Amino acid sequence: MKPWKLSVAGSSTVDILFTLTKSLPDMTMKLAGALAALSGMLLLGCAAAEPPAPTEKAAIAIIPQPRSVEQGEGYFRWNPKTTFTADAAWPELARQAAEQLRQQTGLPLPDAADGAIALIKDEAVDHAEGYQVEVTPERIAIRASTPAGAFYGLQTLVQLLPPQSAAGPTWFVPCVKIDDAPRFPYRGMHLDVARHFFPVAVVKQYIDMLAAHKQNRFHWHLTDDQGWRIEIKKYPRLAEVAAYRRETLIGHYSDEPQRFDGKRYGGHYTHDEVREVVRYAAERYITVIPEIEMPGHAQAAISAYPELACTPGPFEPATKWGVFEDVFCPKEETFAFLEDVLLEVMALFPSEYIHIGGDECPKTRWEQSDFCQQLMQREGLRDEHELQSYFIRRIERFLNANGRKLIGWDEILEGGLAPNATVMSWRGTEGGIAAAQSGHDVIMTPTSFCYFDYYQDDHPDEPLAIGGLLPLEKVYSYEPIPEALTAEQARHILGAQGNVWTEYIPTPEKLQYMVWPRACAMAEIGWTQPERRNYADFATRLSYHLPRLRAWGIQAANHLDNVKTEVLAGDGQGVRVRLFTDAPGNDIHYTLDGSAPTPASARYEQPIPLKEGNVTLKAFTVRDGAPVGRGAGLQFRGHKAAGKAIRLTHPPAKQYAGAGPGSALNGVMGSDERYGDAEWLGFEGLDFEAVVDLGEAQSLQGVSLRFYRSEGQWIYAPRSVEVSLSDDGQRFVAAGSATVNAAGEGNVVPIAVPLAGKQGRYLKVKVNRYGVIPAGAQGAGHEAWLFVDELVVE
């Protein structure tokens, strides 16, 4: 496959149009289309000679990958004379489809009785969101039984086009037969507009991109501690007071000292704007699910109406991120307020689902409130979790009585789940599993795969993000149906969603960078059958798709040409490093002495063995003679156990399994900033216990380890480490131990266990985990996570 050639005669027009499109997205699309059409006609007028069709087979690169794609021979020629027809049953869709195609190609596409491009209603297409596209040299037919299916067929057609025409006013569409339908009914993306506010035009562009990738749910997170973003006519102070914060944290939350910008910040959507967004989304077959947070994340709301809190206040919309203790108090006037709010919300949003948040509600104020304690007694509620459950159940009754369904974050399971609730599982998959097992519907959105506010690369040049590490490939590897479920229970998994929390995303450009292309991967998870998913193939398609995103005005991240390293170890064969890029067709050159690689340096052919001592590997990518992407570096620290065989008593958690158990013995340290890389192994509620075979008895000076620590993310340094030795791998004798000292700063806690020359061939290392997170801390009551990167033996 070869990429579409972009540099062609007439590209200057395209460049100008591209600049225009980027600077004024909304209306210039139309202007650009008209201009391109005009230039097309002029060109046609001067020289009527038709350009020759490409001689190479085109790359068909559709995202999400369809159910079946059969490429044929030749091309359909789409020129200014090409006509369009749509089924009479779909007049609205016809108008919209023709407009999208005209915008995309800049060609006039006149309507005709029997158009060459046809949208055909066909009851034989059995899936309500399914479609077929058939391109022959004579015709392009899109068949579907519903307008939604036809719309998705249209999006596929758009992706069969190159990002820009390589042949003036003629676009060549490769002949192909596609048959397609989605895997899941719920294919969602979320956007937090509370932490940072995005105007309607940005929201519409976001929706355009979801539609282009066949996503069908937009979860609009409208309220939070830092701002209330939707006008409520009955409570005008929400827009006047709750929508504005005094100032905003700059830099990262964990910076010391914290700094603020001193600038008032805010904004909200009027009812008209909300209706406009809902209509715009509906035209693209996307349901907008509004989220109104309760009972936690309510500090902005109670700033405007302090009588809804348990204490008198005053409060102000939060100026920094986190979880705040001042929440809604479960008083009658609070329920009256929330019901009024929800009535206005339901009038604006036809969505069957209304999201009521339910996450991260500290119970401190409720514990201290006489009112709450009396209420709990009266209602027979044993603790504050049951009080939260009482809160959510009341709201659910109200929504159900109004013909709607409640969705909440997985905390709504605590204290008992409301009878008809749908659960959004974010803190892992346990919530989703528990909900599905008890017969509730679930949307999967676990942080470890679905949080696009996390870093997507561990390079220091990445823009500031909340933390974590969630590269494209990891997103892509997500399987929404947990193994623990039976087929029957699995039917409750409605689909998956990517979440975009915007604490560290203040601008539309950064939003684009954080979301795309990770949302392309998410779209494929929701749409494509698992047997049709393959990361290498996805990355290749993405290398064609990225220019398309760019032409649509999206500044997507591009890590496809970055050198990636995979350290192979743990099988007793020593340590080897594999170098590769996601995009095909790249050459990688490297050095092993720390010097900067050049095109004259060794060209990577096969995994590079790393032996004794310390090695600094540096590599970079060359394509067509020029460097592309980011290079990579890797520091190898040789030690006695590097590359030796290792056996773990408990496997690490699936989502934090590094590159396998061998990660602990590969001579490569994990990142000091991100625990999600290929080096850190994460254990939830389990001790780390490893047996290492050194191959022969040796005299050992000591063992050292490093642990990740990030209490806010439930990751704690362990209590102690014990080392024992053996000659036969059966009988182990205690050889040393140490207590972890977690005092001090930083994310990494080291420990050393001296062995003073003791002898042994087998080494057993046991790390005793922290245990249950103490009261008052984030995640209190849960088992802390344990993260280990390297077990250094000297």
Ligand code: TNX
């Ligand atoms: C947790 S996910 C939150 C949000 C934060 C997010 C940051 C969820 C239900 N609550 O309030 O923005 O982490 O990643």
